[in-house]
Amino acid sequence: MFQQGKQVRDKKLNCSKCDVSCLKNTYETTGGFCMPCFMELNDGLRPAELRSLKGRGLFEYFNRWNTFVKKGVPKIKRNRNIIDKLSHYLPVINASISGYLRFGKGIFDGHKNSEFLVELKESSEGELLEFLAELERFNNELVNASKT
Numbered sequence: 001m002f003q004q005g006k007q008v009r010d011k012k013l014n015c016s017k018c019d020v021s022c023l024k025n026t027y028e029t030t031g032g033f034c035m036p037c038f039m040e041l042n043d044g045l046r047p048a049e050l051r052s053l054k055g056r057g058l059f060e061y062f063n064r065w066n067t068f069v070k071k072g073v074p075k076i077k078r079n080r081n082i083i084d085k086l087s088h089y090l091p092v093i094n095a096s097i098s099g100y101l102r103f104g105k106g107i108f109d110g111h112k113n114s115e116f117l118v119e120l121k122e123s124s125e126g127e128l129l130e131f132l133a134e135l136e137r138f139n140n141e142l143v144n145a146s147k148t
């Protein structure tokens, strides 16, 4: 009996993906993976961050946001004015949305993002305008989602 119990306790827990041996706690919180594999499979999220996203009902937004970011900003014609504005505002908007989704700390200031987007849209056209409109829709949805 005792021998069996000991064997179970000492049993090696290997990651289901890369087969590296894991700590019992890691193995259990990740559902059978080492931490690097878990994060690779979950867009860089740790188990606690993933739980928190799901708990706050924001997991779907996180996935959509990742897809949107991966698509990237459309190539635009040389236009110093709009390029300057984009390089100034887009990182701020991205940090605001990503930070809120991932860490959920502080209040999500979607209204500030809206003001930036209105200003960007004024000097944009074509594909860039469509990109900004999509970003604006997402931002507005997140504003509503963060109220509840």
Ligand SMILES: [Zn+2]
Residues within 6 Å of the ligand: 015, 016, 017, 018, 019, 020, 033, 034, 035, 036, 037, 038
């Ligand atoms: Zn692994």
